[in-house]
Amino acid sequence: MKLNTREITKKFKDHYFKPICLLLAIILFSSHDLYIKVGYYFLMPNQQSTLSLYNGTFENSENIITRDRMLDASLIAHGQRIAIQADQWKDQDSTITQLSFLTGSAGTYVAGVSTKARNIELTADDFNSYLEHDGVLDMLEQRTNNNLLDQDAVESYQKHVKAIFQVGVTKTDDWSTILGYPIEFIPLANPYEKFSGDQLEVELLLDGEPLPNQLVYADYVKNPYAHSHNDLAQNDNGQQHTHNSESEGGHSHTSGQQLRTNDEGIVSINLPEDGIYYLRTIYMVSVTDSDTLTHQSKWATLTFEVTHTHDASAQTNNTSTHTHDDHDHEDGIPTWIFILGSFLIIGVLFLFFRKND
Amino acid sequence: MKHINLKQTLTLLLLFIPLLGFAHDVTSADQELLRNGGLLAYIRVGATHMLTGYDHLLFLAGVIFYLKSFTDILKFITIFTIGHCITLIGATYAGITANEHLVDAVIALSVLYKGFENLSGFETLKIKSPNLLLMVGLFGLIHGFGLSTRLQSFDMGQGQILAKILCFNLGVEVGQVLALIPIVFIITLSRKHKQFPAFYKAVNWYLVIAGIGLFAYQLYGYFYGH
Numbered sequence: 001m002k003l004n005t006r007e008i009t010k011k012f013k014d015h016y017f018k019p020i021c022l023l024l025a026i027i028l029f030s031s032h033d034l035y036i037k038v039g040y041y042f043l044m045p046n047q048q049s050t051l052s053l054y055n056g057t058f059e060n061s062e063n064i065i066t067r068d069r070m071l072d073a074s075l076i077a078h079g080q081r082i083a084i085q086a087d088q089w090k091d092q093d094s095t096i097t098q099l100s101f102l103t104g105s106a107g108t109y110v111a112g113v114s115t116k117a118r119n120i121e122l123t124a125d126d127f128n129s130y131l132e133h134d135g136v137l138d139m140l141e142q143r144t145n146n147n148l149l150d151q152d153a154v155e156s157y158q159k160h161v162k163a164i165f166q167v168g169v170t171k172t173d174d175w176s177t178i179l180g181y182p183i184e185f186i187p188l189a190n191p192y193e194k195f196s197g198d199q200l201e202v203e204l205l206l207d208g209e210p211l212p213n214q215l216v217y218a219d220y221v222k223n224p225y226a227h228s229h230n231d232l233a234q235n236d237n238g239q240q241h242t243h244n245s246e247s248e249g250g251h252s253h254t255s256g257q258q259l260r261t262n263d264e265g266i267v268s269i270n271l272p273e274d275g276i277y278y279l280r281t282i283y284m285v286s287v288t289d290s291d292t293l294t295h296q297s298k299w300a301t302l303t304f305e306v307t308h309t310h311d312a313s314a315q316t317n318n319t320s321t322h323t324h325d326d327h328d329h330e331d332g333i334p335t336w337i338f339i340l341g342s343f344l345i346i347g348v349l350f351l352f353f354r355k356n357d
Numbered sequence: 358m359k360h361i362n363l364k365q366t367l368t369l370l371l372l373f374i375p376l377l378g379f380a381h382d383v384t385s386a387d388q389e390l391l392r393n394g395g396l397l398a399y400i401r402v403g404a405t406h407m408l409t410g411y412d413h414l415l416f417l418a419g420v421i422f423y424l425k426s427f428t429d430i431l432k433f434i435t436i437f438t439i440g441h442c443i444t445l446i447g448a449t450y451a452g453i454t455a456n457e458h459l460v461d462a463v464i465a466l467s468v469l470y471k472g473f474e475n476l477s478g479f480e481t482l483k484i485k486s487p488n489l490l491l492m493v494g495l496f497g498l499i500h501g502f503g504l505s506t507r508l509q510s511f512d513m514g515q516g517q518i519l520a521k522i523l524c525f526n527l528g529v530e531v532g533q534v535l536a537l538i539p540i541v542f543i544i545t546l547s548r549k550h551k552q553f554p555a556f557y558k559a560v561n562w563y564l565v566i567a568g569i570g571l572f573a574y575q576l577y578g579y580f581y582g583h
Binding site for chain 1 (some may be wrong): 411552554555556559560562563567
């Protein structure tokens with residue numbers, strides 16, 4: 001029997017080699033988004049909690065953030081901005097950088113982290129692939145229109161990320177604090193006064209000015225505390241960036257709502273269900289006045305949680321999104337009412353039966 | 358002297374009542390503890406849940422009220438423990454869950470049942486009362502399912518699931534023993550007082566009222582809660 005090596009080689013190339021190369025390209029050149037995630041977005045006053053820097057995707061963190069990269073790390077509450085010192089951060093399993101902190105009094109809190117710019121060199125194909133997979137479509141279109149798709153790139157990138165979380169019941173105005181990052185999302189209403197079914201308007205600022213006509217992606221994770229988006233699962237993935245738009249059931253860098261800021265730099269985010277929402281954008285420009293750089297990008301993300309109701313005023317909202325998240329358990333018969341009521345009932349019954357007996 | 362005993366009993370009751378205080382406050386603090394505290398955190402949360410879950414404690418108090426000898430107490434508590442261990446471990450491991458309000462509503466009915474039985478409700482209605490040991494075992498299964506439903510509402514991660522369940526279960530048992538000590542002590546002490554019958558009736562009628570109240574509360578939560 002004659003072995004047709006040419007055919008076998010061709011089959012191998014078609015069926016295995018090319019897909020593997022494509023996968024490797026995605027693995028190597030898909031970017032790392034940066035998000036701040038709070039262990040729990042609804043906290044009690046004086047409660048220990050954790051801020052985690054997810055460097056990878058919203059679900060999986062693959063690398064820590066070294067302290068020398070941090071230009072700023074801040075917690076904002078009650079009008080005060082507290083700097084997070086470099087030695088307060090801890091690294092977990094070389095994949096997640098975390099901060100343990102104690103909440104103060106009730107209010108809406110903001111956490112922010114801003115990182116220094118770094119450079120990355122990419123071949124033309126890799127750069128094009130990254131633009132496509134990360135949704136930097138305006139730059140991809142610009143390269144296409146100007147016949148620049150064959151040009152390699154040296155990109156300077158910097159990331160500026162925020163999270164908004166609620167401590168106790170009292171709402172404060174800290175959610176609107178402008179941290180002064182090169183690019184940042186500023187909600188135009190307190191996310192914790194919005195509920196599933198609502199919309200939230202968010203302004204995008206570039207160097208303090210509204211940024212019009214910018215692509216913004218918004219997505220959410222449903223029922224975030226009930227299952228496996230956890231550190232163990234993330235660590236199982238190891239160090240390699242295995243994230244791509246096909247492999248994770250639609251949770252790609254560009255999944256969810258694709259929006260564009262209006263002339264005032266504002267996007268309106270739909271909040272269809274309960275969940276943790278995350279916004280991301282990459283603002284990228286060509287650099288013409290540098291010997292080393294071809295492009296510069298500024299990345300921004302924002303995370304917050306939305307539920308269906310927190311108080312009686314929201315009871316008209318859609319209740320079909322009911323989930324038994326933990327904070328549901330914090331509702332219940334107030335302790336003092338239960339104890340007082342119990343004593344009163346037992347006392348009255350005791351006196352009644354003693355008299356009758 | 359007997360009057361002093363009654364005062365002592367009520368004082369002890371006052372001292373231990375705060376244990377009921379947090380009443381199912383399984384909070385985000387617990388979630389944070391479980392996220393960062395390892396297996397020991399599961400023991401702690403399990404114990405806390407038992408110590409602060411007034412429906413479980415009310416049912417146990419009802420069981421203890423009916424029993425007079427230490428052997429009986431041991432026997433009934435063992436059956437209750439076996440019952441709740443089966444469903445707590447089994448349902449959690451198998452991922453079987455149900456609406457928490459509905460499960461808690463059934464648990465509330467167990468409180469009502471125990472008070473009703475202790476007050477000789479079945480005799481009054483001229484109905485043969487079901488085997489008490491069997492009923493305690495059955496209610497143990499239901500209470501265990503309630504504990505399982507609550508445990509499953511936490512993000513337990515993906516590793517060491519069985520170990521986490523067992524640790525939570527261990528915590529529940531520790532909490533149960535800690536809760537039983539003052540309950541048995543108070544009830545035993547109160548038995549020596551001449552006004553024990555009035556106290557007995559008062560507490561068991563309270564169990565009936567509390568059972569009805571908790572049942573209504575859970576149903577309200579099921580239909581109108583968020």
